[in-house]
Amino acid sequence: MSAIEDSHETLTASFSASTFDSEVNGPWTAPGQGVSPDELSAVLSGVALPAIYSMAFDMAQPSGGKITVLAMNKIMGVSGLPPAMVEKIMNIVVAPTRSRVTKSEVSVALALVAMAQKNMDVSIENLTAHREASPPNPSADSTTGSSDPEAVRKEIHQWFINLDTIRLSFAPEREGMFLFKHTNYIVESKELALWRKNVVISTEDEFTSQLPIPSDLAKQVPLTLETQLSVIRKRLPASIEYYRSMAIIMDRMQKRTEAAAADYTRFGLALNALADCERQCYVEECHNCQQLSQGYTKIASHFGQASFALEEQGKAIQREMVEDLKRHRDLLVSVKELLQRHDRSREAGTIEALQKRISNNMTKLDTLKEAAMAAASAAGAANDTNSALDYGAHDMQIEKITNNLYTDRMELEVQKQRAVLLEYTLWIEITYFHKNQAMITTMYQNFVTEHCKTGRSLNDTWKSLSRVVHDMPMEVNGFK
Structure with a gap:
């Protein structure tokens, strides 16, 4: 079988009828795939893989345990394999609607690359049949632009050591x-x-280390603090829900941008494979088909540039919008929990309980002192031993309650100072929360800036491609 026929067969296999089935045409529909993701992950399970497999994945900057389709294409693109073979492996490993790839799936793809480099039949079945043996180690070019695999290995190893x-x-x-x-x-x-x-x-308790508080600390807390807190309490639940909803929506937008980038990459792969397939026309000396094939390659290159721009935009959305929205949502939740703790501390009524106990003990002390004086008078007048014993008992109780009063008064002073310090700290936290509102402006400025940057990049890409497509042959009579 000739190389052209082989490429044509590969291309036909990669775009089977099921790929264009109406049930898979929708952007949210899972594709029909011969091997499920779970089955694919288990293909190399338990096999001792070369270290370069893991290094290649890690250097592709995974996020959430996955890398993008564009990153995987870059890894495979330097393998020296024909575009049709790269596109075939991509379609074997990654379903058409997916935009991210797991580590195990990348390992399967690299193993298939190695099989193709050794002119072996590239299929999951063949890989499974050979899984008991050590998996073929792809050449260094599969994962790096260096000619010395050992030097590359040492460089990557040192990079990880320094990290x-x-x-x-x-x-x-x-x-x-x-x-x-x-x-x-x-x-x-x-x-x-x-x-x-x-x-x-310092690991000291700040409420202990900062006591006694400065005398003017209470004056620094605004008299309108409780009014401000009341307004914040009313707004917080709705604000939290709005930010939670916006974070979810923006996350979906980011995933759609990433999916669009993956589709541009896939389209470019298919177009490159098509260019190889149709490079030689069945009509001798047909220059137009050669020019058309060259045009395919240039279009695929521009689609790759568009994919890169969209992927960068997706990263920016995740980094500067999704994460910032979640951060502000978490800040709102933290303020809500702070106010709840503040309310619980007030409900505990520690100061009120101490004041009540001090008042009760003072009443008891006055009563005991009167009883002791009466007992002392009775003992002196009648020389009564029992009265003298009563006076001694009263004296012991008076001493005990006096000590309790001293302890409670000291604790009451500490708790009053703590209360002022808590109010001051709460005011500082609310002030910090209020200042964070300025970050929202920065968040949207960055969002708009990134979209403008992507828009300019895409506009430049399509303008450049416009010249290419208008130079491609379009005269019907030229295709004789």
């Missing part, structure tokens, strides 16, 4: 006071460990 790995975990127990419990996060990092050696970190 600071940051680990984030929850502390096993929550800390803080009864109504102000908080979760601690454990951050492990070699830049952080170095910083900790040179910085002394």
